[in-house]
Amino acid sequence: MSAVPTEQSAAVLRATAGVVAEHAEQISAVFYRRLLSTHPRVAPMFSRSGQASGAQQRALAAALVAFTEHLLGEPRRPFDAVVRRIAHRHASLGVAPEQYPLVGRQLLAAVAEVLGDAVTPRVHDAWDEAYWLFATALVAEEARAYQRMGTDPARPWRPWRVTARTVATPEVVSFDLLPTGLDPLPTFRPGQYVTVAVDLPDGGRQARPYSLSRAPGSGSLRITVRRVPAVGTAPQGVVSAYLHEQVKVGDVLDVSPPAGDVTLTPGTDPLVLVSAGIGITPMIAMMGHTARLRPQRTVVAAHADRSPEHHPLRAEMLEIGALLRDFQLHTRYEPHSPVQIDVDALPLPDGARVYLCGPLPFMRDVRAGLLRRGLSPDHIRYEIFGPDPWAGNPT
Template identity: 55%
Template sequence: MLSTASAAVVRATLPVVRAHAVEITGEFYSSMFAAHPELLDLFNQGNQADGRQQLALASAVAGFAEHLVSEAGDDAAPFDRVAERIAHKHVSLGIRAEQYPVVGHHLLNAVGTVLGAAVTPEVFAAWHEVYWLLACRLIAAEARLYERGDLDPARLWRRWRVAKRLDEAVDVVSFTLVPDDGAAVPDFLPGQYVSVAVDLPDGRRQPRQYSLSHGPGRGSLRITVRRVRGHDGAPDGVVSNHLHDHVTEDQILVLGPPAGETTLDIGDGPVLLISAGIGITPMAAMLDHLARTQPTRRIVVAHADRSPAHHALRRECAQIASGLGEVDELYWYENDHDDGSRSGLLDVDVLPLTPGTTAYLCGPLPFMHKIRAGLIRRGLSAERVHYEVFGPGMLD
């Protein structure tokens, strides 16, 4: 709970901090990386370059402060979902508690650098309190995840051998992975992801998160990677292109543990799996798991893509669906096709919805915003609409 004195200061200064938040986080990352270049290995430099990481951090800190000083006085529940998402991301990368003082030092110094004389000792103390309330919440959440998975963050990364490489669609390839040391494959939940750390030719190590694209219990992990091609001046995806161009069978990849909070529920009600583009990957894992554990559960699979040729895992998902009792498959494609699928964008109004349905979404943020709003308009409660966000974005 934020102290009364600090709450008054934060409430008064929050508009100014929010207005300069991206500038503050930009200064923060610049100064922290200059002092601790080893931390570059933990951050997606593509997200740094286009500003998405700075915006995500700014939104998280300002959003947490806003909840702390909200009229309702509830400093826990509104932020829990965001905190859980951040904690899972941190665990997938091996973030440790002792790194939080480094972050706090550079973040609060960045506030002073950007806002200058406006940062009085009282203002500094208040925002110092905000940061450490956030840090302690995340440290505790991450500690629980490390304990639950029997993980040591100092020895988190493991070597995995590529047992199979398979071209799935235009610019999409799957890698089936087994532990290089012959140890057991860790258990995971359908919908989770792993971090893949790639050593690039220029000497940099870069991590990326990729959803696991088949269900647990198969004696392996599988990731399905879309080649990111730059457009409108944006560069190509460094890691995705490296995986496509240089990683073949029997080569080694370094992975973190499975993580992620958007996972299939263990109930028995109807399930709606909605995806676009490479967002099919966690949905494929959920469908695979449902087919092997709850084949009589009511399932609707809905997917949107550029064309059938770009639709990754389509044949596999169709084969799985063919063995289920009560399942609908609905596909939309932007480009011409002659397979009986729908043209244009996914239409939420034609999706079969039955009472008690739980929906899972994965795809670009604008797509998920639109579909989520449509499902709620059609009567599905917000608590029954779950979504996976690729990258540092947060869906309201």
């Protein structure tokens, strides 16, 4: 991504980036309040639980800071991956280019509300330019994503029928899905997700992404959903609770086409798949695809969980592993959070491609350990459920 601000704007951004970064979370909170009160029709695109816990505000703040660093030539990491991740998420929700002006107005208004008189016309114009550079990059990437998905952003949802419902653990349920009409089953790459939108009993509508937990070619799509409990002041996950409590075989769900760019790398390089909790779902799809097409490929799987009984899809992982010629499984069970993996004991075959999926602290620790062991950052990819507050500081 080659976004470059004007020289005048760059000077203003450099002079004000520190104070904006210092107040980024407060700006984000004000932005969401303003946006959702002024434009309530966009509320289904934003997670209620993410708003309540502050995760969504922290994610926007991290992206804002990271993009400013990128513009000023001072990035702590390449920003292209952040743009792709956000764009895929937006494409799965049907975000359209015409929504960016209203977002921009509310974001700049939030900056002015929080920083007050410090936002002079020159400061406003510089940050407006920065926003539109960011928006333009997202719109372009979203257009490519829509094209690959074969999706009209005005109609991102299709009706899918639940053909099977399988309890995986006391808190995890899998749902098999098929299109209700004549639409063909979409192709997808292992590691991608679909977004499910539900109409809640209170009249609201919410959407959540769920990794596809079975390899392509099985004749249906499958998602595996962990019920998100209430923790502290954060409420329970409203969509996961709805799916667990209300959805049965024969019901119809609104589902977007497969999206996401953290997908299995073709080739013969060894794979190291590291997961915790429900983060196992994309790993199962990657393992299944590898077992069917390249069973000779070395696969190391490492999973952390509370117990074998809480390990989702454990039996399926072992069954797929038996089809691979060179497979190692490493598990670590701890009854209390946070769950961890001993990175120093993890086998790392030469040239390994590593995939991470699990809670953010877990992935941070694993990634940092892999980097200490000398693995190239380019060989480590990660998937995140929900907002991405890691965008600006992955280590």
